[in-house]
Amino acid sequence: MRLAQENDRVLLISGKGKRYFVTLRAGDRFHTNVGSISHNDLIGKPYGRVVRSHIGHPFVLLRPSLYDELMGLKRVSQIIYPKELGLILFHLDVRCGSRVIEAGTGSGALTMALANAVMPYGRVYSYESREEMLRVARRNLEEVGLEEYVEFHERDIAEGFDETDVDAVFLDVREPWDYLPQVCQALMDGGFFGTLVPTTNQVSALLYELERYPFYDTRVMEVLLREYKPVPGRLRPQDVMVGHTGYLIFSRKVASDAELPAPEEGSED
Amino acid sequence: MRLAQENDRVLLISGKGKRYFVTLRAGDRFHTNVGSISHNDLIGKPYGRVVRSHIGHPFVLLRPSLYDELMGLKRVSQIIYPKELGLILFHLDVRCGSRVIEAGTGSGALTMALANAVMPYGRVYSYESREEMLRVARRNLEEVGLEEYVEFHERDIAEGFDETDVDAVFLDVREPWDYLPQVCQALMDGGFFGTLVPTTNQVSALLYELERYPFYDTRVMEVLLREYKPVPGRLRPQDVMVGHTGYLIFSRKVASDAELPAPEEGSED
Amino acid sequence: MRLAQENDRVLLISGKGKRYFVTLRAGDRFHTNVGSISHNDLIGKPYGRVVRSHIGHPFVLLRPSLYDELMGLKRVSQIIYPKELGLILFHLDVRCGSRVIEAGTGSGALTMALANAVMPYGRVYSYESREEMLRVARRNLEEVGLEEYVEFHERDIAEGFDETDVDAVFLDVREPWDYLPQVCQALMDGGFFGTLVPTTNQVSALLYELERYPFYDTRVMEVLLREYKPVPGRLRPQDVMVGHTGYLIFSRKVASDAELPAPEEGSED
Amino acid sequence: MRLAQENDRVLLISGKGKRYFVTLRAGDRFHTNVGSISHNDLIGKPYGRVVRSHIGHPFVLLRPSLYDELMGLKRVSQIIYPKELGLILFHLDVRCGSRVIEAGTGSGALTMALANAVMPYGRVYSYESREEMLRVARRNLEEVGLEEYVEFHERDIAEGFDETDVDAVFLDVREPWDYLPQVCQALMDGGFFGTLVPTTNQVSALLYELERYPFYDTRVMEVLLREYKPVPGRLRPQDVMVGHTGYLIFSRKVASDAELPAPEEGSED
Incomplete structure (x- = not known):
């Protein structure tokens, strides 16, 4: 008790x-x-x-719960929801001890999930250029007691990241393809890259650009969550559901001089 | 490097x-x-x-990555996949330091995800009645170096759990409704309960039984993962997708003498 | 022009x-x-x-268009939407010349789709016990000029249908399993039966009862329609979608003395 | 009987x-x-x-049934499935008496559904440049007795259609945006245009081009069909489902000199 x-x-x-x-x-x-x-x-x-x-x-x-906190978060921007957060943590392999960069911070929903996953030994480096958002995100992290695992940077990421050899980088920005040089600079070989974009045009733009850098094992996915009315004698899905949040893209950075095996059509597992 | x-x-x-x-x-x-x-x-x-x-x-x-390990796991049973694992971790609020019970162990996929999430301070108590499965699961956990966070019990859970006051219990068994007394015995007030069942009949059976015990804030959901071919100029979903794994049900145990507010139709957020 | x-x-x-x-x-x-x-x-x-x-x-x-009319229909009840109507027409094999029974009429959306499909040689027999609904449905059919292909019956279908040897019967009623004797009476051997129910419990109840009558080749399905914002440079699904309307069940009536081949697990095509 | x-x-x-x-x-x-x-x-x-x-x-x-025939069709190409066919018939408003153009014919699945819908007074004009396909499609239509409602043209549609003032045009070709002048030539003002393309890039390409011609009320959608195992005591979706067939795009041609009202963001119903 x-x-x-x-x-x-x-x-x-x-x-x-x-x-x-x-x-x-x-x-x-x-x-x-x-x-x-x-x-x-x-x-x-x-x-x-x-x-x-x-x-x-x-x-x-x-x-x-952390889920309650995420859903109740004070928001100054669209947040990333738990249905995506779970996949992000798995596909970036964020674990106790991981060192992870994210940009932009936004309201701090992903920051919170990352901080919770890397604690107590890891660290989240969170970049955001809009001071107001950073202020809200910092307060949100403080309220749930996770601020000590996060270093916030007020910075346009075009200027690059301070950290190197990090385990994973996640970009929640409008044009993630513009920052692949910065990502490659910060990410260790074999490290995990991810991003979330709302439109198919952005997915294509990013996939084109990823081909110009040493990335491998790229995956694109979306997740649909269907909630049911919890009534045992009249079990049925909710009438209305979220139809779209965004497309998740994940990839792994490899050595810049790696002569990657040609991807073979239909060989995705 | x-x-x-x-x-x-x-x-x-x-x-x-x-x-x-x-x-x-x-x-x-x-x-x-x-x-x-x-x-x-x-x-x-x-x-x-x-x-x-x-x-x-x-x-x-x-x-x-842990995701790679989960997808490559030596299997002696149907496993729980990352698309569900992420939601389970969030809805059971499994975090660094949590004490969590799961049954049955099966091939150990959820065990692995739980162990990874509670480390280094928490503990997973994993129950399984089939010795062969327990042997495989233990080996699977050893291979990824997470066995030290898990206590395995070879036991029919009808006999109850050894632990009390745990933070969360997850049942991956055919008839989870049979074990709610044992779950209530082990789970702290306010603790998290979850289960995964493949059929709608099982969802209804569980929801009926949950009403007889002090559970609150029950949710039922399923998750559909849609993967895309990562080809920038011909972006499209994979032709075939997983159509069903199971329904997730989550609830919170409250005090046995709690006079719960009547759920009001349509008021779920 | x-x-x-x-x-x-x-x-x-x-x-x-x-x-x-x-x-x-x-x-x-x-x-x-x-x-x-x-x-x-x-x-x-x-x-x-x-x-x-x-x-x-x-x-x-x-x-x-008929689609415009269906979406703009004066409603006194939940209507069946085009995403389901198309499948109903196919799975009941409703064609020019078909004789089809439906119950209940409701606002007449399905009546309209059926009348449009059977014209000019076929006929729709539409049963409804609530006089007010019948009045609205009749007016809706008149407005689109399809009333001449429909015979309306104000009747509780527990009393049976007037027609026999019809090609297809569709039930849009709360407890369709109660009327299988009446359906079998009206439907020719080899004829098509269909229904739409909102809950999984109703699907199970109907499937149990169908096993007691000479029905064959039963199928259960649901259909999810996902609409996109038609913006070429920012293509993405609508944020919100219909999460559920109902489950469609279709089956074919066979001869009452037919010794049906045992269904074999996993043999569905 | x-x-x-x-x-x-x-x-x-x-x-x-x-x-x-x-x-x-x-x-x-x-x-x-x-x-x-x-x-x-x-x-x-x-x-x-x-x-x-x-x-x-x-x-x-x-x-x-027509559904049985469609699913059992002799195929020399990817066919359009009933889940899409139903929506196509509704969104093109194909009815008894309609005059409809389709290209390419392929194996004739859509041809069959169109012929069945326009009979006995309407007509399908089906264009295909590959002689082998036309031969198979013609035989498929003959087998189901619908060939009398179809006029086949062996023709590259870049050369235009023979018919004018038709009610609807459907293109099932790789680059539908290339043929909008021909479509506009054949389609009456107020007529219905539709197409099915597998990739998001094609959707965007078509939407861009539609903006250059007098089209209005454009919609983009996809449909997911989820089939269930029809077992009353163990009701559950099939394990595997079709993850993607294609995106449907529908629009209405208006007068070439129509000064269309500007579409307003978020006003789609």
Whole structure:
């Protein structure tokens, strides 16, 4: 049994499924349009219990998961969603101890997922040229306690990255093909490159440019998540679904003098 | 620049895209039907280079990613694939330090992904009743160096789990609804439960049974991965795709005496 | 070049893509919130031209397609959409001359597609127990000039169908499994049966019941339509798509004394 | 009850689900690797019955649907499948009486679906430059008795179409954008244009070119068909599905001097 502590960040889910994130401070009060709750009544309460507002509305008290945090993130830009994040972590082989570059930071959703994956020994180097975004992303990372694994750079990545020999680079920028020299400079041989672009034209543009650099084992994919109404006697998919977020492209950098075997049509596994 | 070392597990990709996993031992020889290579010629070689067999066929020398390992796993059962693994890790909130139970172990694909995610401070408790599977899974985990984060139990989970107060439980068994008492026994309040089942009948059976236990915030989903041919001037999806692996169900255990707010139709976010 | 005639039903598409259906009557006036147009100005105008409201807003003058009519149908119920209608017509083999039963009529979308497919020699027998729906459906069919190919019956189909030896029967009702005796009574041996249900539970219930009657070659399917933004330089799917309408089930009735070959697992083509 | 007649084209489905098309001729014999059946034993037999080969293997005797014919078509090229055909018929508004051009004919799958839809009053004009394909398509149409509704032209469509003022034109050629002048020449104002292309590059190329001609209300879509194993107690999608066939593009030709309203972003319905 774990008890909610002062300074814990907690998740309260209302009867209507609305989600509230609260950092507990003795003496503070949490307000909603269905009544308020004193933080003092939450501190020391076991997680997984129902608490009630002063007018009786129920809330379930939980620790927020990283997924909850990502979905509830304060956004100043389109974020990358968990259905893509999971694939990104696998295809960039981001693991405990990895050193990873990402650009741009945006609202910090990927930053958060990367920081969570590389901790405690690894490091995320996150580049963003827009100061406002960097400020929001930094605060978002602080709120979930992952900021210590991230180094933020306010920088136009056309100027290059400070790090070299990193394990992976992910670009979430409009024209990723413009930065392949910088990526190659920073990435170790055998390292992982990835990007997410919304249009097919961008996929083609990137694939053309990747052919001019020492990249290998390139993959392009998209992922469709289909959620179901969790009603046992009337099981069916939700009526509306996300139709598109973007195309994921992954590749591995090899030695610049590698004489790569010619890709053979139909040989993709 | 990183060099392949003796005892490294390396990945060699042939010109046809065939993938070979090799653990380097001085004096050994790697054999394929397009010629062989002495391990001695690989030891000390930088990763990301092209090496050639004694009859000249090229191979790219790489460190295998966890994704590579999962796709190349020695299998004695249907495995859970990365497209589902990423969602499982997010929805069970498996992170560095988590204590997680899974059953059954099968070939160890999920075990591997869990071990990788909880390391170095966390622990995976993996239950399997079939001794042969456990043997293969253990060997698979050893090959990727993740066995130290896993405790295997040869056990029918009807007898219950040894651990209590764990952060998450995942069941990959035919009738997960039979084991909810054991799951509730092991899982902390607020902890995460997940399962993967192939048929809609199983989804319904589980959803009915979940209603009899203190579970909350239940979600059902499936994920479709669509891969594209990475040809810039003729971009198109692969002709054939995986049509189905299974349905994922996730829920959170709450306190057994929690008077849960009634779920309201259509209020899921 | 075809000219719009008095009594023609025309389609006017506004600059914002809004679609208006108008039956041309000399002296009438068509009103919108971006101005009005005299029907007299439309009568004698060639199709495919741009016409302007009295305050200058442009509209494209077109003959409505059956697809346009279906999407613009006055609805008193959930309708079946073209993505399913096309498959229904194929799997029920509805052709010029076919005699087809459907129940319930609903708003008449399927009725319209069936009538259009069987004309001029065939016939649609459409059953509906709710008088209000029948009234709307009849008017919808009249508006598109297909009512002469349809016989409407206000009837609870538990009482059976009037027709026998029909080529196909389609049920769009909540519990189609309850009416298989009536379906078998009406359908010729070798005839086609189909239904659309929203939940997996209904699919299972129907499949169980189909096994008790002489049905053969049963298929279950769903269809996902993915629309793209038609922008050549930024080609991408629409952000949101329909996630689910329903599951289609098709089967063929055979002779009641047919000793059917046992279905063999995995033998479906 | 309908009886199989001499000269009928019948469908025989074996116990393993294998489908055979046979045209009944007195005295002929139908041979398979599980035995043979005399046509004389089939002539006069009611449809929907089980017949047995001389060594006792069962076959179900059915009239082939158009769907059966399409799936069993003798192919000399990639064909267009029913999941796309249904949408093509709707979006080109092909109906009884329509006059429709298609190019290229290929194996005649679309030709067959168009002929079936326009009969008895309409007409299909089918263009193909490869004599061998035309020969196969013509035979395919004859086998299903639809050849009288089709006029075949052995012609490179760069030379233009013979017909004018047709209701619809469908191009199934590699570079449809090259033939828009010919399409505009043949198509009435307000008429329907459609095409199917496998790659995103082709979609973009066509969309760019459509902007140079008087086309309006352009739509791009793809359709995914998901089939389920029809097992009531273990309902689940098939493991493997068709991942891609092609992108459908539809548009309507308007008057060449039409000053089209500017399309407004996000206004597509």
